[in-house]
Amino acid sequence: MTRAPDEADVIVVGLGIHGTAAAASLARRGRRVVALERFAPGHARGSSHGHTRMIRRAYPNPAWNEFVDRAFAGWAALEAEAGRRLVHRTGGLYAHRGAARLQGPECVVVDDPGALARRMPGFVVPDGCQAVYDPAAGVLEAAQAIAALRRAAVARGADLRHGVHVRGWEPAASGVRVATDDGVLTASRLVIAAGSWSGRLVPSLAPSLDVWRILTLTVAAGQPAGLPPNLGAFSVDRPEGLVFGLPDAGGHGVKIGVDAGPSWDPEEPPAPATPSEIDELRELLAGYVPGLDTTPVEATACLYTMTEDRRFVIGPLAGAPEVVVAAACSGHGFKFGPAVGEAVADLCDGVPRPDLDFVSTARRGL
Numbered sequence: 151m152t153r154a155p156d157e158a159d160v161i162v163v164g165l166g167i168h169g170t171a172a173a174a175s176l177a178r179r180g181r182r183v184v185a186l187e188r189f190a191p192g193h194a195r196g197s198s199h200g201h202t203r204m205i206r207r208a209y210p211n212p213a214w215n216e217f218v219d220r221a222f223a224g225w226a227a228l229e230a231e232a233g234r235r236l237v238h239r240t241g242g243l244y245a246h247r248g249a250a251r252l253q254g255p256e257c258v259v260v261d262d263p264g265a266l267a268r269r270m271p272g273f274v275v276p277d278g279c280q281a282v283y284d285p286a287a288g289v290l291e292a293a294q295a296i297a298a299l300r301r302a303a304v305a306r307g308a309d310l311r312h313g314v315h316v317r318g319w320e321p322a323a324s325g326v327r328v329a330t331d332d333g334v335l336t337a338s339r340l341v342i343a344a345g346s347w348s349g350r351l352v353p354s355l356a357p358s359l360d361v362w363r364i365l366t367l368t369v370a371a372g373q374p375a376g377l378p379p380n381l382g383a384f385s386v387d388r389p390e391g392l393v394f395g396l397p398d399a400g401g402h403g404v405k406i407g408v409d410a411g412p413s414w415d416p417e418e419p420p421a422p423a424t425p426s427e428i429d430e431l432r433e434l435l436a437g438y439v440p441g442l443d444t445t446p447v448e449a450t451a452c453l454y455t456m457t458e459d460r461r462f463v464i465g466p467l468a469g470a471p472e473v474v475v476a477a478a479c480s481g482h483g484f485k486f487g488p489a490v491g492e493a494v495a496d497l498c499d500g501v502p503r504p505d506l507d508f509v510s511t512a513r514r515g516l
């Protein structure tokens with residue numbers, strides 16, 4: 151990449167987990183990065199806020215396995231750099247009816263009720279369900295992780311600017327011109343990691359995306375019923391929406407949510423949970439993890455950016471190869487943060503990543 155005196159090498163739009171990880175990876179490679187975020191650090195308008203996220207190796211298709219490996223390796227490297235634990239390994243049980251839909255290294259199907267109870271005594275697997283057990287699953291310290299990536303980027307010279315709204319971009323002779331509320335910037339490459347707003351900056355992507363409002367409920371930490379090894383990460387695959395749960399690792403309390411919600415315009419802040427929505431989550435939690443006091447200490451609303459097949463959209467745009475998109479993480483993208491950051495940096499550098507064909511822009515004709 152050539153560098154003109156007043157240009158960035160790369161402009162990153164969005165400082166959720168993926169834009170922050172991309173900024174860190176690019177800065178580690180010596181690229182001059184300017185990252186633009188319209189809201190304040192830690193804001194609650196997108197998808198990356200909150201203390202915790204689930205991490206797991208259990209995925210529906212072996213196509214994911216290498217990317218999952220890269221994610222686990224990336225978190226281990228960040229833990230070493232940050233000097234603190236970011237991943238609590240608790241094991242995970244993923245309950246389903248019929249044939250198992252998840253696989254992965256060391257994952258096993260557990261169908262005997264006694265064996266299920268031994269794996270995770272605190273989790274009541276619904277009658278008629280089996281479960282996939284993933285020993286590597288656990289809880290990510292999400293807020294700490296994003297803070298560590300931010301520090302890694304800034305320490306290597308990345309310029310992270312909050313309160314700057316990107317209005318549009320266009321190809322320019324030397325790369326890309328980006329229009330913001332704060333003026334026009336140019337760079338050799340543009341990374342669009344705009345989460346639920348990605349379709350606004352890449353209109354050809356918009357028809358593939360649906361934005362959902364999602365709720366989670368967290369209960370008081372320190373309750374024996376919610377602590378590993380009594381409880382690990384879990385999910386229950388139900389027709390009306392997959393229920394996911396996190397144990398009380400790292401002192402953050404047990405968290406529960408449902409992978410379903412109404413379509414939402416991201417320009418509107420996600421509406422807070424209503425009392426009846428909170429009651430519904432409490433009832434689910436009481437059923438799956440008996441013995442917990444389900445009085446909420448936190449109920450959070452945030453956004454999922456969904457594709458129809460739940461696969462991400464990562465890659466350059468065919469009509470503008472200097473623009474790399476990292477989007478549509480369909481409710482399960484946080485765990486891939488460092489792997490997405492490295493992928494974006496490779497793609498900006500022109501390094502082929504055929505391992506990402508299964509989530510590429512090209513497979514969607516973009």
Ligand SMILES: Cc1cc2nc3c(=O)[nH]c(=O)nc-3n(C[C@H](O)[C@H](O)[C@H](O)COP(=O)(O)OP(=O)(O)OC[C@H]3O[C@@H](n4cnc5c(N)ncnc54)[C@H](O)[C@@H]3O)c2cc1C
Binds near residue numbers: 202
């Ligand atoms: C309730 C909930 C639970 C989840 N649980 C898990 C889990 O257990 N495990 C897991 O792996 N994943 C989970 N996910 C999914 C994961 O959190 C998301 O996939 C991930 O956070 C998406 O990050 P992002 O950076 O793509 O988007 P975002 O975090 O939304 O970041 C995009 C950023 O771009 C900014 N932006 C957009 N447009 C502009 C613009 N024009 N100008 C400037 N800035 C702009 C936005 O303000 C935003 O900050 C969960 C998500 C939710 C909501």
